[in-house]
Amino acid sequence: MKRDKPKFKQIIEAAVVVIAENGYHQAQVSKIAKQAGVADGTIYLYFKNKEDILVSLFREKMGSFIEKIGQEIEGISSPSQKLYVLVEKHFQLLSADRHLAIVTQLELRQSNKELRLRINEVLKGYLRVVDQIVKEGIEKGEFRKDLDVRLARQMIFGTIDETVTTWVMNEQKYDLVALAKPVHELLTRGCSAS
Amino acid sequence: MKRDKPKFKQIIEAAVVVIAENGYHQAQVSKIAKQAGVADGTIYLYFKNKEDILVSLFREKMGSFIEKIGQEIEGISSPSQKLYVLVEKHFQLLSADRHLAIVTQLELRQSNKELRLRINEVLKGYLRVVDQIVKEGIEKGEFRKDLDVRLARQMIFGTIDETVTTWVMNEQKYDLVALAKPVHELLTRGCSAS
Amino acid sequence: MKRDKPKFKQIIEAAVVVIAENGYHQAQVSKIAKQAGVADGTIYLYFKNKEDILVSLFREKMGSFIEKIGQEIEGISSPSQKLYVLVEKHFQLLSADRHLAIVTQLELRQSNKELRLRINEVLKGYLRVVDQIVKEGIEKGEFRKDLDVRLARQMIFGTIDETVTTWVMNEQKYDLVALAKPVHELLTRGCSAS
Amino acid sequence: MKRDKPKFKQIIEAAVVVIAENGYHQAQVSKIAKQAGVADGTIYLYFKNKEDILVSLFREKMGSFIEKIGQEIEGISSPSQKLYVLVEKHFQLLSADRHLAIVTQLELRQSNKELRLRINEVLKGYLRVVDQIVKEGIEKGEFRKDLDVRLARQMIFGTIDETVTTWVMNEQKYDLVALAKPVHELLTRGCSAS
DNA sequence: CATGAATGAGATTTCATTCAT
DNA sequence: AATGAATGAAATCTCATTCAT
Numbered sequence: 001m002k003r004d005k006p007k008f009k010q011i012i013e014a015a016v017v018v019i020a021e022n023g024y025h026q027a028q029v030s031k032i033a034k035q036a037g038v039a040d041g042t043i044y045l046y047f048k049n050k051e052d053i054l055v056s057l058f059r060e061k062m063g064s065f066i067e068k069i070g071q072e073i074e075g076i077s078s079p080s081q082k083l084y085v086l087v088e089k090h091f092q093l094l095s096a097d098r099h100l101a102i103v104t105q106l107e108l109r110q111s112n113k114e115l116r117l118r119i120n121e122v123l124k125g126y127l128r129v130v131d132q133i134v135k136e137g138i139e140k141g142e143f144r145k146d147l148d149v150r151l152a153r154q155m156i157f158g159t160i161d162e163t164v165t166t167w168v169m170n171e172q173k174y175d176l177v178a179l180a181k182p183v184h185e186l187l188t189r190g191c192s193a194s
Numbered sequence: 195m196k197r198d199k200p201k202f203k204q205i206i207e208a209a210v211v212v213i214a215e216n217g218y219h220q221a222q223v224s225k226i227a228k229q230a231g232v233a234d235g236t237i238y239l240y241f242k243n244k245e246d247i248l249v250s251l252f253r254e255k256m257g258s259f260i261e262k263i264g265q266e267i268e269g270i271s272s273p274s275q276k277l278y279v280l281v282e283k284h285f286q287l288l289s290a291d292r293h294l295a296i297v298t299q300l301e302l303r304q305s306n307k308e309l310r311l312r313i314n315e316v317l318k319g320y321l322r323v324v325d326q327i328v329k330e331g332i333e334k335g336e337f338r339k340d341l342d343v344r345l346a347r348q349m350i351f352g353t354i355d356e357t358v359t360t361w362v363m364n365e366q367k368y369d370l371v372a373l374a375k376p377v378h379e380l381l382t383r384g385c386s387a388s
Numbered sequence: 389m390k391r392d393k394p395k396f397k398q399i400i401e402a403a404v405v406v407i408a409e410n411g412y413h414q415a416q417v418s419k420i421a422k423q424a425g426v427a428d429g430t431i432y433l434y435f436k437n438k439e440d441i442l443v444s445l446f447r448e449k450m451g452s453f454i455e456k457i458g459q460e461i462e463g464i465s466s467p468s469q470k471l472y473v474l475v476e477k478h479f480q481l482l483s484a485d486r487h488l489a490i491v492t493q494l495e496l497r498q499s500n501k502e503l504r505l506r507i508n509e510v511l512k513g514y515l516r517v518v519d520q521i522v523k524e525g526i527e528k529g530e531f532r533k534d535l536d537v538r539l540a541r542q543m544i545f546g547t548i549d550e551t552v553t554t555w556v557m558n559e560q561k562y563d564l565v566a567l568a569k570p571v572h573e574l575l576t577r578g579c580s581a582s
Numbered sequence: 583m584k585r586d587k588p589k590f591k592q593i594i595e596a597a598v599v600v601i602a603e604n605g606y607h608q609a610q611v612s613k614i615a616k617q618a619g620v621a622d623g624t625i626y627l628y629f630k631n632k633e634d635i636l637v638s639l640f641r642e643k644m645g646s647f648i649e650k651i652g653q654e655i656e657g658i659s660s661p662s663q664k665l666y667v668l669v670e671k672h673f674q675l676l677s678a679d680r681h682l683a684i685v686t687q688l689e690l691r692q693s694n695k696e697l698r699l700r701i702n703e704v705l706k707g708y709l710r711v712v713d714q715i716v717k718e719g720i721e722k723g724e725f726r727k728d729l730d731v732r733l734a735r736q737m738i739f740g741t742i743d744e745t746v747t748t749w750v751m752n753e754q755k756y757d758l759v760a761l762a763k764p765v766h767e768l769l770t771r772g773c774s775a776s
Numbered sequence: 777c778a779t780g781a782a783t784g785a786g787a788t789t790t791c792a793t794t795c796a797t
Numbered sequence: 798a799a800t801g802a803a804t805g806a807a808a809t810c811t812c813a814t815t816c817a818t
Binding site: 023024025106107109110111112113116120148150151152154155157158159160161162163166169179182183186187189190191192 | 217218219300303304305306307310311314342344345346348349351352353354355356357360363373376377380381383384385386
Binding site: 412557 | 742743751761
């Protein structure tokens with residue numbers, strides 16, 4: 001399995017750093033190779049082409065992202081509380097990795113449509129988690145019965161994403177994690193029964 | 195003033211069509227010139243460079259967008275109602291111009307960071323309108339006193355934007371305008387006093 | 389019509405010189421552009437890609453080659469005499485353009501199978517002329533009635549080609565045209581009646 | 583002696599198969615190694631470099647080719663009859679090994695000039711056999727006294743080669759060996775006295 | 777004002793060969 | 798003797814921009 005070898009991760013980490021520091025269009029393969037401490041050609045022993053690096057990057061990072069959030073909310077019974085942990089964890093994980101935040105919020109969005117479609121495939125895993133929380137909330141009576149699950153998900157994801165993007169665009173100069181509580185309040189009020 | 199001349203608008207309309215139909219990265223200057231019915235060199239009599247076409251495109255379109263929405267909500271007294279009209283108008287205007295929807299939601303986001311920063315400058319006009327509504331809502335007691343204006347704006351814009359993007363990605367195959375009401379409900383519940 | 393413009397021929401002439409002097413695999417587009425006195429990009433205004441330069445080169449050169457030979461043998465009534473003029477003209481034309489001789493006999497044969505197939509299409513025009521001479525020879529009783537036209541053509545073309553190739557490989561250091569007579573004698577004896 | 587070891591021949595056979603099936607330019611060393619069932623590096627224990635594989639391939643195959651033909655014509659006294667056996671044997675050997683026919687007639691000709699020069703060195707053994715037959719033919723009075731040995735050899739080799747190449751290009755879909763008799767007739771008529 | 781032919785910088789990817797194990 | 802992971806040089810083609818007409 002290629003992706004278990006140390007160089008696979010090594011190259012992905014290098015790609016995150018290079019893209020964050022130079023921007024998507026200035027992230028040449030040779031720069032990534034140099035940052036990873038391997039020869040240009042070595043990249044192609046682990047990745048099919050440049051696009052494959054970027055998709056793998058997103059898949060690896062977002063994969064562990066979804067996994068971590070899944071573990072955190074597993075034991076929680078209240079859907080509203082799950083939503084809180086989701087928001088907080090989302091903010092925490094991106095706060096903890098400034099480079100990754102820049103790459104996912106700004107740089108990777110410059111990729112072409114085909115790449116973005118493949119990235120969206122990965123994102124669907126995240127959106128399914130959100131959908132699940134919303135559905136549970138409706139079932140358990142915490143959220144409105146007439147809540148449209150898809151719209152609720154779009155509000156939740158749209159708000160979180162816009163909040164993180166604004167924070168990154170402001171050069172991460174305020175405390176993102178502190179926004180978890182008020183953002184959560186906005187979201188639950190939008191969804192909640194009563 | 196360059197931007198009053200007929201060819202200025204002609205080139206911008208051509209750019210919208212070319213980008214919508216070919217995608218951002220396949221929208222070469224020569225294609226735009228051909229679509230506009232002018233020579234390549236003529237473009238540079240009206241625009242400083244390619245980036246300038248795109249920024250102008252966004253400025254022109256978003257400018258009239260903001261203007262129209264401003265006019266619509268002017269006579270309304272209830273902030274919540276203003277928010278409703280904002281959402282509905284936003285959905286209506288993009289529903290009416292499929293090309294523009296594709297360009298603003300998908301294609302222009304592939305531009306580089308610098309261009310996106312300049313586009314965001316234009317967007318600020320829109321965000322100021324939203325901010326204004328939220329502030330009025332708080333003052334008039336329709337929205338919570340402790341509502342964070344910036345977060346509320348991020349929720350409102352993030353939700354609207356995500357909703358439109360999802361609609362465009364689904365090839366505009368359902369009725370976007372019909373979503374104005376439930377989206378508005380989500381947003382006001384998030385903001386409202388009670 | 390692209391191929392009537394002076395730069396079209398200019399680039400082809402440059403390609404002949406560069407390939408003859410540097411060899412097929414050392415004939416980079418940039419070298420051809422430099423030799424032609426144009427920018428690299430200009431090449432692509434006249435040719436689809438590098439392969440297109442080579443096919444065009446062969447088509448242009450072989451086309452006028454076939455045309456000239458056709459004109460020379462037109463007024464001649466004796467097929468055997470036609471064959472003589474064909475051989476002599478073939479040797480004369482390649483003797484007169486040392487670079488072209490190197491390119492067609494040695495360098496262009498290193499091209500990949502696809503390119504060679506397209507080159508062979510052009511060659512078919514030449515082979516048709518040979519076939520025609522052989523058929524006439526049989527009809528007029530100069531050549532054997534039981535002569536296999538295809539085999540005769542293969543002998544004629546194979547012998548001429550091998551003779552020229554050997555001459556080029558020996559660095560063109562003897563008089564190729566002087567071989568027209570004995571080569572013609574070999575060929576007609578092979579074909580002739582009696 | 584490296585070339586007596588089993589892996590030497592094993593790699594050469596693998597090269598013939600790989601080149602015939604993939605074409606000269608798609609015959610990477612790693613593919614040959616895989617086909618031969620050895621590691622890439624092992625190739626370099628038996629061959630100096632890639633070119634050395636190809637030259638060795640040609641030398642081995644053409645060597646046994648010349649040897650077999652030599653044995654066949656040894657006992658024959660008539661030069662014309664020797665020529666017949668040469669042609670027939672040549673056609674038989676290539677008919678019996680389709681892969682080898684493709685490799686020698688089409689693929690190896692795509693090699694660069696330097697490699698082709700080294701291949702020609704090997705070919706000289708074959709050409710010497712032809713020269714010898716022609717000389718004997720002249721001495722014994724079967725061929726013309728004024729026959730130019732070099733030209734006769736070029737006709738003989740050129741005709742045989744062109745005939746085989748045409749047959750390979752036509753995907754070997756007719757009987758090559760059946761052409762031995764008419765081809766021989768063409769050649770002897772070209773050479774013969776009377 | 778308008779044209780459009782010409783420019784030329786810049787990056788991905790392949791693959792023969794090496795060498796530590 | 799055998800392995801195979803790693804190396805790194807090298808070339809085609811695109812397209813925004815210019816400028817002579």
